Amino acid sequence: MRKLIIANWKMYYGPVKAGAWVRAFRRERLPKDIDISIAVPSVSLAAARSSLGRATIPALAAQNVFWEKEGAFTGEISPTMLLEFGTSMCIVGHSERRTYLGETDEMVAKKAAALQKAGIAPVICVGETAVQRKKGQAKRVVKSQVANAIADLKPDGRAQAVIAYEPIWAIGSGKPCRPMDAKEMHDVIRDVVSKAWGARYRDEIRVIYGGSVTDRNIYEYGTTTGIDGALVGGASLDPRNFALLCRASSPA
Ligand code: PGA
Numbered sequence: 001m002r003k004l005i006i007a008n009w010k011m012y013y014g015p016v017k018a019g020a021w022v023r024a025f026r027r028e029r030l031p032k033d034i035d036i037s038i039a040v041p042s043v044s045l046a047a048a049r050s051s052l053g054r055a056t057i058p059a060l061a062a063q064n065v066f067w068e069k070e071g072a073f074t075g076e077i078s079p080t081m082l083l084e085f086g087t088s089m090c091i092v093g094h095s096e097r098r099t100y101l102g103e104t105d106e107m108v109a110k111k112a113a114a115l116q117k118a119g120i121a122p123v124i125c126v127g128e129t130a131v132q133r134k135k136g137q138a139k140r141v142v143k144s145q146v147a148n149a150i151a152d153l154k155p156d157g158r159a160q161a162v163i164a165y166e167p168i169w170a171i172g173s174g175k176p177c178r179p180m181d182a183k184e185m186h187d188v189i190r191d192v193v194s195k196a197w198g199a200r201y202r203d204e205i206r207v208i209y210g211g212s213v214t215d216r217n218i219y220e221y222g223t224t225t226g227i228d229g230a231l232v233g234g235a236s237l238d239p240r241n242f243a244l245l246c247r248a249s250s251p252a
Contacts, residue, residue, distance in 0.1 A: 003222060004162065004206055004229035005246055006061060006123065007038040007236030008091065018044035021239045022051035022058075028243030030057060034229070036246055037061045037089055038236070039123075042077050045085040061089035061123070064097060067107075067114035079118035089121045091231075093149060095168045105148035112161060113152035121159045123231070124149045125210070126189070130169035138167070139188050146192045155197035155204075162206045163189050164231045170211025172234060179224040182209045186226045215245040222249040 013021060018040055030036065039061040040048050048060055066076035082090060092115070093108035112122035126145040128138040146163060153161050165185050170177045177185075186207045194202035209221050210231030221227045230249070236242040 001203075001206065001228055003034040003249060004208055005034060005036050005218075005249060006089070006091075006164075006208070006229070006231045007036075007058070007242055008063065008094070008210070008231055008233045009038070009040050009044075009236060010063070010096070010233055011041060012237055013041065013044055015044050015047035019047040019051040022048050025058065025239035025243060026052075026055065028240060029247065030243060031247055031250055033250060034246065035059065039063045039089070039091050042082075045082070045087065049085045059088045060086055061091065062087050062120075063091045063094070065090050065092065065111055065115055065120075067110040079115050079120055082115075082120060083118055087120055089123055089162070090115050091123045091125060091164075093145075094125045095127055095166060095171060105145060108145075108149045109151050112149055116153055116159045116161065119159050121162060122153070123162045123164055123208075125164045125166050125231070127166040127168050127171075127211075133167065133169065138185070142185060143188060143192050146189050147196065150193065150196055155201050160204075160206070162208060163193070164208050164210050165189060166210035166231060172212065174212050176212035176217055177209070179209075179220045179227065182221065183224050183226045190226070213245070215241060215248045218245050218249045219251075223251060 037059040062082050069078050092111040097103040115122040126142050128141045132141050167177050189207050190202045193205045206228040208229040209227050213230045213232045214235045
């Protein structure tokens with residue numbers, strides 16, 4: 001399976017800076033054997049698309065979406081609107097949205113299903129807090145997040161879901177989850193998927209890791225079986241550094 005590395009810019013870079021980032025990144029040497037995507041703020045999708053032109057590397061992703069097609073939902077953005085920018089993926093359920101915007105498992109499930117219906121691959125974020133891990137609840141928490149999120153999804157077809165395991169204590173903390181510990185949780189996630197969809201999807205679903213990934217540690221994740229890539233926040237903000245991280249990810 002091809003590895004997937006997604007830049008999550010979070011709430012950085014409006015249209016002006018987004019365009020400049022894309023132009024700088026496109027000048028970098030990039031590995032051809034991995035998929036690279038950039039999740040940009042909604043207001044920067046147009047600028048990123050215009051700097052990309054028809055190019056598909058990096059693929060354009062959004063950071064959030066609403067589940068309805070259109071209507072009286074002030075401030076929200078629909079999957080079909082995202083499609084107008086050639087958006088092929090969209091993050092849902094990032095822990096920052098769960099924490100600050102009150103996003104629930106039910107909302108995450110609705111968003112993921114709406115995206116898939118429109119042909120956009122949902123990147124579903126799950127992960128436990130430090131306290132939950134300490135109390136030995138991490139697996140239970142993540143299992144239930146995954147089961148709820150994929151309840152209305154189809155295993156096959158276009159716009160296949162990606163699961164991003166992002167332990168909250170590892171995000172932006174400089175304290176990444178050890179690759180072997182991440183792998184252990186990825187196996188738990190695959191068990192849930194295989195129970196819901198059937199055994200063959202255990203290995204067909206892409207499960208990526210996020211939380212303090214840098215150009216220095218990406219190689220360890222990239223070479224650990226069961227880790228299909230990374231969701232990268234802080235280390236994606238500089239286009240040259242993110243290109244370096246992409247190059248460092250694979251043994252080639
Ligand atoms: P980080 O963020 O790489 O800065 O830890 C990851 C994320 O929140 O997606």
